[in-house]
Amino acid sequence: MSVTPEQQAEIDVQRTSPQNTLRAVSEGMERHLYSAIPILDHGFVRVVDYMGNDAAICQAARVSYGKGTKSVQNDEGLIRYLMRHWHSTPFEMCEIKLHVKLPVFVARQWIRHRTANVNEYSARYSILDREFYIPAREALAAQSEVNNQGRGELLSDEAAMQVLEILKGDAARCYDNYEQMISADGKEGLARELARMNLPANIYTQWYWKVDLHNLLHFLRLRADAHAQYEIRVYADAICKVVADWVPFAYKAFEDYRMGAVTMSAQMMSCLRRMLVGEEVTKENSGMSVREWREFEEVLAG
Ligand SMILES: Cc1cc2nc3c(=O)[nH]c(=O)nc-3n(C[C@H](O)[C@H](O)[C@H](O)COP(=O)(O)OP(=O)(O)OC[C@H]3O[C@@H](n4cnc5c(N)ncnc54)[C@H](O)[C@@H]3O)c2cc1C
Numbered sequence: 001m002s003v004t005p006e007q008q009a010e011i012d013v014q015r016t017s018p019q020n021t022l023r024a025v026s027e028g029m030e031r032h033l034y035s036a037i038p039i040l041d042h043g044f045v046r047v048v049d050y051m052g053n054d055a056a057i058c059q060a061a062r063v064s065y066g067k068g069t070k071s072v073q074n075d076e077g078l079i080r081y082l083m084r085h086w087h088s089t090p091f092e093m094c095e096i097k098l099h100v101k102l103p104v105f106v107a108r109q110w111i112r113h114r115t116a117n118v119n120e121y122s123a124r125y126s127i128l129d130r131e132f133y134i135p136a137r138e139a140l141a142a143q144s145e146v147n148n149q150g151r152g153e154l155l156s157d158e159a160a161m162q163v164l165e166i167l168k169g170d171a172a173r174c175y176d177n178y179e180q181m182i183s184a185d186g187k188e189g190l191a192r193e194l195a196r197m198n199l200p201a202n203i204y205t206q207w208y209w210k211v212d213l214h215n216l217l218h219f220l221r222l223r224a225d226a227h228a229q230y231e232i233r234v235y236a237d238a239i240c241k242v243v244a245d246w247v248p249f250a251y252k253a254f255e256d257y258r259m260g261a262v263t264m265s266a267q268m269m270s271c272l273r274r275m276l277v278g279e280e281v282t283k284e285n286s287g288m289s290v291r292e293w294r295e296f297e298e299v300l301a302g
Contacts, residue, residue: 002044002101003036011035011046026053028245036099037238040231042131042204043101045238052094052213054079054249060093076249083253094213094247098239103133105201106231113219116211123205124193127182132171133202134164139230150227167202174198213250216243221258262299271296 003011014034029050036044058064058075061082082090102110111118121128140160141151155163181195189195211219220243222228224236244251264272267288271281283293 002038002042008036023051024053024056024059026050026246028248029053029242032242032245037242039101039234039238040103040133041136042133043103043235044099045235045242046099047096047242048099048208049097050095050246052247054247056093057082057090057213057247057250061087061090076252079249080253080256083250083257088214091214091217091250092212094250095210096213096216096243096246097208097210099206100209100235101204101206102235103202103231104199104205106133106229106235107205107207108201109223109229109232110209110235113211113215115215115218116209118207118209120207121205123196124191127192128178128196128199128203128205130175131204132167132175132200133204133231134167134171135231137164140164151230170200171202174200175203213243213247217250217254217258220254224259264296264299265292267292268296268299 011034029047032047033050034046034048036046038044054075058078059066061078082088100110107120137160138154140155140163142153142155144150144152154160178195178199181190181198182192183189216239220236220240223232224240225233228236240251243254265288267286271286271288274281283290286293286296288296
């Protein structure tokens with residue numbers, strides 16, 4: 001379960017208390033505000049607050065006194081121009097604050113994105129919940145043979161059952177020991193800040209994560225990519241949907257000029273030009289390494 005009935009009740013109360021405001025709002029984002037989007041077996045993402053909308057990006061780009069909007073078409077064109085030409089600061093004028101519940105090993109990848117503000121649940125102060133990420137059967141795959149950082153074929157049923165048993169057993173045993181160590185039970189227990197050290201990396205943690213739109217899009221470019229680890233990608237995919245509703249013009253430009261775009265090296269461009277004039281270009285005469293040639297072929301295959 002991603003949120004308890006009590007937590008859902010708090011969210012419902014927040015969602016039924018609208019306020020009038022002079023600030024720019026995004027209708028699409030208002031629909032998401034406060035609600036938890038379930039991710040994995042116990043995780044979620046929910047928007048706690050946001051600032052700005054598509055018009056705010058144009059307002060900043062034009063350094064305008066009023067709304068900054070000229071016409072819808074004009075705004076969309078401007079946003080697409082800004083995205084295409086890496087004029088990124090107007091996108092930094094929009095911000096989002098998320099509440100995320102995620103396994104610790106996912107948090108470790110996520111926290112590498114330094115251009116955000118983070119406040120994590122304190123396991124020195126509070127007791128962690130007995131909630132561990134146990135992958136679904138279809139996420140249990142073997143080590144990839146072509147990519148050292150990825151997964152290959154699905155495990156057999158027998159191997160998958162064994163893995164699940166190990167994961168569940170380890171989680172239960174470690175949490176029992178954690179509880180036993182901190183248990184006051186009339187006697188003095190170990191400090192929470194120390195007892196947590198035997199907990200595995202699939203235990204869930206939570207944080208508030210605030211980031212501007214420019215850096216969020218950078219995060220999404222890397223983590224919603226097909227090469228990103230599945231367990232962080234599902235969070236990024238959910239955030240992509242939120243961003244598409246929040247700033248539809250900016251998100252469309254991001255899809256076209258970042259997610260759907262490719263970067264070609266000078267060698268790749270040279271090979272492409274040779275191909276366009278009918279020359280037969282091969283791995284051997286391309287001047288590229290084996291790996292770069294493979295990536296080039298992937299780009300051409302689409
Ligand atoms: C597929 C994949 C595999 C990865 N594998 C590994 C791995 O094996 N080991 C590992 O350690 N990490 C790994 N990473 C993490 C990666 O190296 C980056 O740390 C992470 O993606 C954050 O990117 P970032 O620094 O661009 O983002 P942010 O920290 O959000 O920074 C955004 C941008 O701000 C600028 N910036 C921020 N801080 C600084 C600074 N101090 N100095 C200069 N410029 C700065 C840079 O331009 C940066 O691109 C991996 C990431 C991906 C997506």
